[in-house]
Amino acid sequence: MVDFIDVHASGKYGNAAYSTRDLRPGDIILREAPLLVVQPPPNGKGVSFLDSIFNAKNIPASSIEHEIQKLSPVHKAELRKIACEEDTDISRFMSCHYDIRPKQNEAPTAFGLFLKGSYINHSCQPNLLYFWDEKMESMTWVVLKHIVAGQEVNISYLPMFDWQEVNERRALLQNIFPFECNCMLCEKESSNPTVFAHQHKLRDLHMALINIASSQDGNTRSFSLDLQHLVGAYLAAITQELPPGQTLDPRLYRAYYLAASIYSQSGNPEKGVLLGSKATVLVDQLYGKHSPQGQHELEFCKQLYSL
Numbered sequence: 121m122v123d124f125i126d127v128h129a130s131g132k133y134g135n136a137a138y139s140t141r142d143l144r145p146g147d148i149i150l151r152e153a154p155l156l157v158v159q160p161p162p163n164g165k166g167v168s169f170l171d172s173i174f175n176a177k178n179i180p181a182s183s184i185e186h187e188i189q190k191l192s193p194v195h196k197a198e199l200r201k202i203a204c205e206e207d208t209d210i211s212r213f214m215s216c217h218y219d220i221r222p223k224q225n226e227a228p229t230a231f232g233l234f235l236k237g238s239y240i241n242h243s244c245q246p247n248l249l250y251f252w253d254e255k256m257e258s259m260t261w262v263v264l265k266h267i268v269a270g271q272e273v274n275i276s277y278l279p280m281f282d283w284q285e286v287n288e289r290r291a292l293l294q295n296i297f298p299f300e301c302n303c304m305l306c307e308k309e310s311s312n313p314t315v316f317a318h319q320h321k322l323r324d325l326h327m328a329l330i331n332i333a334s335s336q337d338g339n340t341r342s343f344s345l346d347l348q349h350l351v352g353a354y355l356a357a358i359t360q361e362l363p364p365g366q367t368l369d370p371r372l373y374r375a376y377y378l379a380a381s382i383y384s385q386s387g388n389p390e391k392g393v394l395l396g397s398k399a400t401v402l403v404d405q406l407y408g409k410h411s412p413q414g415q416h417e418l419e420f421c422k423q424l425y426s427l
């Protein structure tokens with residue numbers, strides 16, 4: 121197991137997780153087996169990606185209690201340190217669990233609580249990404265940008281790929297968790313009209329390109345100047361959006377795949393191949409191309425963007 125994480129009081133919002141050393145993009149900061157695992161109710165299967173998050177609310181309390189009862193006294197005591205002291209075991213589980221998805225983008229097959237990982241707080245501009253490693257039966261947290269020793273580490277509790285705006289993100293989060301997000305991006309976006317306008321534009325471009333990529337007439341579409349401008353503006357807007365040094369952001373490789381598919385469908389396959397291979401390099405750095413998770417992600421992108 122890998123563990124470069126230290127947990128201590130943040131002084132602002134309870135406990136938080138911090139890196140114990142300098143790390144580079146692609147490094148693994150933590151690999152951890154779950155402290156306890158709860159199976160979803162039978163009707164929780166086959167739900168959509170976002171629905172599955174809300175569906176987690178339907179985990180029967182009795183299933184959570186049943187699993188907690190199986191823990192040793194030491195682990196029960198550890199569990200009670202996660203989240204707020206006044207939380208019950210059930211609410212602690214609900215606010216701190218991870219979805220266990222053997223394949224990314226599919227409904228979770230279980231929900232897990234982790235001794236270290238469950239302390240990692242949310243940010244809409246996270247510096248970590250995580251995935252379930254089926255072979256190791258553990259969750260793996262990967263570094264997205266350079267991190268220095270002592271720096272707080274964050275994940276995104278929301279799927280990051282839809283480029284939601286601050287109000288949407290806050291509403292989605294508040295549906296699930298009892299907090300209003302005041303991460304650096306939310307603060308900047310809510311107080312600065314320029315940042316908000318940029319996010320808004322990025323989201324519009326993203327949705328427009330998703331619609332184009334999924335339209336049926338893709339094969340007959342010619343690659344117009346308008347479309348070329350749209351793809352160019354989209355990639356430029358994403359590059360501007362990413363925090364400095366965050367070259368491994370998963371949204372970037374999804375964007376490359378999206379652009380690749382539009383180029384490929386529009387009579388410019390060379391450019392499509394170029395962007396597709398750029399995306400593949402990023403997937404490789406993040407997940408390892410030959411790891412199960414890397415394979416799933418590559419397959420998913422190929423299907424999603426019809427490559």
Ligand SMILES: [Zn+2]
Nearest residue numbers: 244301303306
């Ligand atoms: Zn936020």
